[in-house]
Amino acid sequence: MPFIEEVLGHWPEALEEILALPVRWNPERFAFWLRQDLPFVEALYRYQVELLREAPQAHRAPLLHALVATVEELDWLLAQGADPQGEVHPVRREYIALLEEMALLPYPYRLVLFYFMNRLFLEAWSAHVAEGGPWQELSEHWSAPEFQAVLFDLEVMAQGLASGLDPGLLRDYLGRILEMEKRTWSLLL
DSSP states (O other): OOOHHHHTTOOOHHHHHHOOOOOOHHHHHHHHHHHHHHHHHHHHHHHHHHHHHOOOOOHHHEEEEEEEHHHHHHHHHTTTEEEEETTOOOOHHHHHHHHHHHHSHHHHHHHEEEHHHHHHHHHHHHHHOOOSSSHHHHOOOOOOOHHHHHHHHHHHHHHHTTTOOOOHHHHHHHHHHHHHHHHHGGGGO
16 A cells, blocks of 8 residues: 555544535635635645745656646635635634644655645545536636646655655644644535
């Protein structure tokens, strides 16, 4: 079993909890969620800039594509009326603090955790988001072949780095990421 799958395998209940949340999609709730997504995506952008800055040459192109996708998401969120000066929900502040803490780890850990965040978010998005609605454009963004290729590249890079990392440390951070994802998706309950 690949190392990434082994680490993910320690948290099947946590992932299932996220996927089973009774999310209620309506325009008002979704607009609130989007407004709260902007500060997190901005923090994720900064996290990615530092990843790209330290990346070995072989990792730069995939990380650059991931960064472009994040910039496009920020543009989309702003076009939806998200306010960069708006109040940040405590759940989002905690997730941003976790990102900032993870940014202090060595590059290989940060890359593997970045892959985990993307994979977990996309699994949850696929489980919760129906076709149509005000989120359709964002769904198309995440399901586009270009972004799926970026996710595949991130997985390959993470697999290449993971075997030399402390599995306990990765499991700890993955557990914390899962908890933050659950709390973030719970904003839609």
